[in-house]
Amino acid sequence: MSSLGEHYQAIVIGSRGAIGGAFVRGLQLDPRCTKVIGVSRSSVPGLDLQDESSIAQCAQLLKAHAPYALIVDATGALAMAGKGPEKRLGDLNADQLLQAFSINAVGPALVLKHFVDLMPVGAPAIYAKLSARVGSISDNRKGGWYGYRASKAALNMILQSAALECTRLRPQLVLAALQPGTVRSDLSAPFVVAQDAMDPDAAVAGLLTTLNDLSPQRGAQFVDYRGQLIAW
Numbered sequence: 001m002s003s004l005g006e007h008y009q010a011i012v013i014g015s016r017g018a019i020g021g022a023f024v025r026g027l028q029l030d031p032r033c034t035k036v037i038g039v040s041r042s043s044v045p046g047l048d049l050q051d052e053s054s055i056a057q058c059a060q061l062l063k064a065h066a067p068y069a070l071i072v073d074a075t076g077a078l079a080m081a082g083k084g085p086e087k088r089l090g091d092l093n094a095d096q097l098l099q100a101f102s103i104n105a106v107g108p109a110l111v112l113k114h115f116v117d118l119m120p121v122g123a124p125a126i127y128a129k130l131s132a133r134v135g136s137i138s139d140n141r142k143g144g145w146y147g148y149r150a151s152k153a154a155l156n157m158i159l160q161s162a163a164l165e166c167t168r169l170r171p172q173l174v175l176a177a178l179q180p181g182t183v184r185s186d187l188s189a190p191f192v193v194a195q196d197a198m199d200p201d202a203a204v205a206g207l208l209t210t211l212n213d214l215s216p217q218r219g220a221q222f223v224d225y226r227g228q229l230i231a232w
Helices: 020-029 054-065 096-120 145-170 198-212
Strands: 007-015 033-039 070-073 125-130 175-178 223-224
Touching: 007 020, 007 096, 020 033, 020 070, 020 198, 033 054, 054 096, 054 145, 070 096, 096 125, 096 145, 125 198, 145 175, 175 198
Parallel strands: 007 033, 007 070, 070 125, 125 175, 175 223
Antiparallel strands: none
């Protein structure tokens, strides 16, 4: 990733997941990445998206080796408490909706709150968060998947607001919402046919290329693994 310079450090949050693990592997293959740290609930240090104190503590422990020019948040969930996405209004359940927002929007917002301070101020940096095309309001033509769609749309708004704020201090920061495509993973397995899904490493290779091609701008950028912009 030449936009980050010859020597940079990276953090991948959600490194135990299919896409997070692929990000760790992809960055380990980049000779310019001098260190990549994978963070998950079981790592040391680790964090829990639903426990802000664990997020703050993890960021504080990693601060000793800052700055990190690339931070990737690859967390997220589609099924909540064993239940898949709601297909119609009659399926809506308050607890399931709140869980979707907690995992897909609130938790990532708190991660960004604590981890952006680990990034350089006067040098290029990229904060990338996995989102989903179904979080695009203008692209919603099928309906359904209420909690997942709404929580990802909320996430996108959080990223946009954060980008406007964070780039005042860090004008070289790129903040990106990423659509990885349909990837073979535990998250997608119940909902897609395996042969219709991409290998996680192939998807991440595309995402890393996409990130490398992004330039700082005012506001967040919503892009897919092919480098195409997605309407908010």
